[in-house]
Amino acid sequence: MEKILVVDDEKDIADLIEVYLQNENYTVFKFYIAEDALRCIETQNLDLAILDIMLPGTDGFAICQKIREKHIYPVIMLTAKDAEVDKINGLTLGADDYVTKPFKPLELMARVKAQLRRYKKFSNNDGSPATNPLLQYENLELDTASYECRLNGKPVALTPTEFSILRILLENIGTVVSVEDLFKGVWKDEYYSKNSSTITVHIRHIREKLHDTGEKPLYIKTVWGFGYKI
Incomplete structure (x- = not known):
């Protein structure tokens, strides 16, 4: 309970x-x-x-x-x-x-x-196996089996929401993921809102934790008018 x-x-x-x-x-x-x-x-x-x-x-x-x-x-x-x-x-x-x-x-x-x-x-309590347990890009690793994120070999503390967003982006490397698809991928179809501020704030948090907030980000790139991509 x-x-x-x-x-x-x-x-x-x-x-x-x-x-x-x-x-x-x-x-x-x-x-x-x-x-x-x-x-x-x-x-x-x-x-x-x-x-x-x-x-x-x-x-x-x-x-x-x-x-x-x-x-x-x-x-x-x-x-x-x-x-x-x-x-x-x-x-x-x-x-x-x-x-x-x-x-x-x-x-x-x-x-x-x-x-x-x-x-x-x-929290890895559901026991379901991950189809592609290790997602990688440059020095960023996301272990979907143990739910751990590492940058340059060091752990990065992500909330479940941040982990879910980063996972979707890493599963679609090189492809632009729209704000709507990110929202629905994380929260499903239960209460999608056209307001994009939720995703925007979470993306900012992830960038801060990856030390990727410069004008030319290495990991998460904004594609204006469309969404985000790795």
Whole structure:
């Protein structure tokens, strides 16, 4: 039974999310304030977090940042605003996805399941063999069997979302992969959005971790108007 953290100061919303998660047989740790959630992060082995951005005192961004200091499990941000800056801020701090209030509970459950599937696969718990276990380009290696990334022989810490994006690009070396295909390849067809900021922010994170942020990147190249390619 996966353990899921839920943090929202709106009691009705937190309680509703809890009910839907429990109906899916997840173990729920529900809190209305950030301080209680931060203690839970330190004491529980969680599998996913759902964080409201607007909290009294410490906000959801700070909680997300705290999680990313030690953990790679998925983080879904809840925002009452459909503001691009909130989404980008959350992704920049390491969130994997965001849901805008008001939301449909079943849509949130679909996103939770999608994130947990990828996290389980990333953690190598599904037991499925990789068809092409080692993907390589120049000094970059992605081991899809052990879910490890190495650059110049040194490990690179990627989140499951970053790993999935890089894997798709390495599986298509020399071919431009559109933002839409990347989005659908990572999140499947459940909630594709024409908004490309999600992929853009994750690509920036990957480039930073590969020390590949110059004007002429060695690994991930932007093909303006089309997408990205290795």
